Amino acid sequence: AQSVTQLGSHVSVSEGALVLLRCNYSSSVPPYLFWYVQYPNQGLQLLLKYTTGATLVKGINGFEAEFKKSETSFHLTKPSAHMSDAAEYFCAVITNQAGTALIFGKGTTLSVSS
Amino acid sequence: EPEVTQTPSHQVTQMGQEVILRCVPISNHLYFYWYRQILGQKVEFLVSFYNNEISEKSEIFDDQFSVERPDGSNFTLKIRSTKLEDSAMYFCASSEARPGPPGGAEKLFFGSGTQLSVL
Numbered sequence A: 001a002q003s004v005t006q007l008g009s010h011v012s013v014s015e016g017a018l019v020l021l022r023c024n025y026s027s028s029v030p031p032y033l034f035w036y037v038q039y040p041n042q043g044l045q046l047l048l049k050y051t052t053g054a055t056l057v058k059g060i061n062g063f064e065a066e067f068k069k070s071e072t073s074f075h076l077t078k079p080s081a082h083m084s085d086a087a088e089y090f091c092a093v094i095t096n097q098a099g100t101a102l103i104f105g106k107g108t109t110l111s112v113s114s
Numbered sequence B: 001e002p003e004v005t006q007t008p009s010h011q012v013t014q015m016g017q018e019v020i021l022r023c024v025p026i027s028n029h030l031y032f033y034w035y036r037q038i039l040g041q042k043v044e045f046l047v048s049f050y051n052n053e054i055s056e057k058s059e060i061f062d063d064q065f066s067v068e069r070p071d072g073s074n075f076t077l078k079i080r081s082t083k084l085e086d087s088a089m090y091f092c093a094s095s096e097a098r099p100g101p102p103g104g105a106e107k108l109f110f111g112s113g114t115q116l117s118v119l
Helices: none
Strands: A003-005 A010-014 A019-021 A024-026 A032-038 A044-050 A056-058 A064-068 A073-078 A087-094 A108-113 B005-007 B010-013 B019-024 B031-037 B043-050 B053-057 B065-068 B075-079 B088-095 B114-118
Touching: A003 A087, A010 A019, A019 A108, A024 A073, A032 A064, A032 A073, A044 A056, A044 A064, A044 A073, A073 A087, B005 B088, B010 B019, B019 B031, B019 B088, B019 B114, B043 B065, B043 B075, B075 B088
Parallel strands: A010 A108, B010 B114
Antiparallel strands: A003 A024, A019 A073, A032 A044, A032 A087, A056 A064, A064 A073, A087 A108, B005 B019, B019 B075, B031 B043, B031 B088, B043 B053, B065 B075, B088 B114
């Protein structure tokens, strides 16, 4: 069965600091992995995704994530936080062949202070 | 960028009443979804819809739930007899193709949600 665990429901950083949001997945087959972001009063938006190939993937707004099979992780990073990065971030996985159901983590709320 | 539109943004209903949540997916998309998020919990998959039929559904999507694409532009979720535990934020989403392997990984576009409160 697929599952996603996001460590830390709330992460606070200062503007300019490194952002690290953790995601671990459970899957018996190679997964497709996604990070979505939700700004207040908006729907979820795709930040980046991993399917196959290069394990370091770059997304929008300066975010990137690295797929580490040995650690079953897909942590999201950004070198320098901006105030506008404050939002809720969701990691998701899908493994089923021809599947349509994304399995989401509980989400991590990122706060950025000046 | 094109948007998925959901109405209403908030819906309050009495337990046992029927409720219909409405969504207008992006016009050239072929896959449609409903997800929900109970306060403080995970975003959960309910159902996907493709080619005018349910493609996949979760255990949550029991006989009380149904989906319909009545006119080629709207996509609705009906809850026949609401329960207190149905209170949640319901998200509609659409995509051009499916998100899963092989070869998919298609981006889902989500609406901003309908907050359903069952009293």
